[in-house]
Amino acid sequence: MTERLLAKREGALGWIVFNNPDRRNAVSLDMWQAIPSVLDDFEKDSNIRVVVLAGAGDKAFVSGADISQFESQRSSQEGVQRYEEVAEAAQAKLATFDKPVIAMIRGYCLGAGVNIANVCDLRIAAEDARFGIPAAKMGLGYRASSMKNLVDIVGVARAKEMMLTARQFSAAEALQMGLVHRVVAVAELESFTKKSCDEIAANAPLTMRAAKRVIGEVAKADYDAASCRSWVRECFDSEDYAEGRRAFMEKRKPQFRGR
Numbered sequence: 001m002t003e004r005l006l007a008k009r010e011g012a013l014g015w016i017v018f019n020n021p022d023r024r025n026a027v028s029l030d031m032w033q034a035i036p037s038v039l040d041d042f043e044k045d046s047n048i049r050v051v052v053l054a055g056a057g058d059k060a061f062v063s064g065a066d067i068s069q070f071e072s073q074r075s076s077q078e079g080v081q082r083y084e085e086v087a088e089a090a091q092a093k094l095a096t097f098d099k100p101v102i103a104m105i106r107g108y109c110l111g112a113g114v115n116i117a118n119v120c121d122l123r124i125a126a127e128d129a130r131f132g133i134p135a136a137k138m139g140l141g142y143r144a145s146s147m148k149n150l151v152d153i154v155g156v157a158r159a160k161e162m163m164l165t166a167r168q169f170s171a172a173e174a175l176q177m178g179l180v181h182r183v184v185a186v187a188e189l190e191s192f193t194k195k196s197c198d199e200i201a202a203n204a205p206l207t208m209r210a211a212k213r214v215i216g217e218v219a220k221a222d223y224d225a226a227s228c229r230s231w232v233r234e235c236f237d238s239e240d241y242a243e244g245r246r247a248f249m250e251k252r253k254p255q256f257r258g259r
Contacts, residue, residue, distance in 0.1 A: 002030040006056070007038040012049040012201040013194070014042040017056050024063035025055040027112045029083060035090040039097055046258055049201035051097070052193060053120060054104045061105040062113030064134070084143060087112070091145070095119040096216070098209045100200050104193045105129045106186065110168070114179075118149040121212065123180040124196065125171045126189040131179060132168035152219070154179055204240040205258035 006017040016038055018025040042048045055061040065087075094101060094116065103120040105113075110132050117123050133150075135142050142163070151159045158177045162169070171183045184192045200208070210231040217228050235241055240256045247254035 002028075002034050004028060005031045005034040005038065007041065009045070009048065012047060013197050014045070014048040014051040016051060016053045018054070018062050019056040020066070021055075021057040021059065023066055023068070024060035024108055025057070025113075026063050026066040026068075027087075027116070028066040029086060032086045032090045036093040039093050043098065049099060049205060049258075050197045051099055051101045052104050052197060053101065053116065055106065058106060060108035060110075060113070061103065061129070062110070062116055063108040064111030064113060067138075087115075088143065088145060091115060091119050095149075098212060099205070100208055100212070102193060102197065104189060105180065106189055110134060115146045115149070117180075118146070118153055122196070124182045124184065124189070124193050125174060125180045126186045127171050127183055128186050129171040129174065129180075129183070130168045131171075131174045132166065133162050134166045136163065136166040202253070202256070204235070204238075204244060204254070204256040206235050206238045206240055210235050 004018070004020045006015070006019045008015045008017070016035070018027065018031065020026055020028065020031070039051070042051055053061075100122070101120045103117040103123045105117060105123060105125040107126075107128060108130050109117055109125075110130070111134060114131060114133055133142070147159070147163075150162070154162070154177045158179075169177070169179070171180065174180045175183045182192070213231045214228045217224055239259050240254075243256060244254050
């Protein structure tokens with residue numbers, strides 16, 4: 001664990017805060033390494049229904065990878081490989097996490113910040129958010145998994161524009177290209193995100209888990225239909241499904257328990 005990645009609980013909400021404000025929350029190697037452990041803790045906690053990723057302070061979500069570490073940790077072939085493996089593992093853990101994950105984005109969301117946001121289920125941005133991938137200005141290569149996530153979200157044409165120009169895009173542009181789901185006023189960002197989390201947390205956990213798994217599976221060229229059927233069956237066999245039916249008939253709000 002590291003003090004540069006903070007984890008906290010707030011009711012049904014689990015927070016992961018990138019806490020490197022002096023460097024605009026640039027992600028260091030120890031931060032990448034800490035992400036899977038935090039997610040493991042949240043996965044085991046049945047009280048946590050939604051996870052939100054945010055940046056400390058008001059300047060940035062994540063301004064990229066911590067370039068100050070590149071010379072010591074990303075200059076040799078072995079160092080590059082190790083760094084890529086650690087970062088890839090963290091992003092894979094976020095991408096396959098069974099509970100809903102939301103990126104709450106204020107200020108700069110650049111490079112690794114875009115990669116992290118892209119593996120979240122929802123991206124909510126403040127009007128002051130700025131997006132970009134400046135890899136071409138650094139001469140570094142971009143891993144295929146991150147590139148595929150970008151292409152899946154914004155399409156080939158927009159991905160090329162982001163990568164080849166290396167320029168920054170406004171929140172309005174990010175919304176227009178589908179990079180984010182919602183853009184709200186800076187003053188409303190946290191309250192809007194929390195309200196969205198409350199709405200999500202009230203939903204059936206097994207249904208949301210199945211939806212995430214099936215969507216991820218059918219997005220593949222050759223998806224596993226049998227696995228999809230088993231995930232869906234878990235919902236229909238659950239106590240939550242019975243509770244949902246009863247609540248509908250009784251005209252009340254359901255109390256889902258994730259089982």
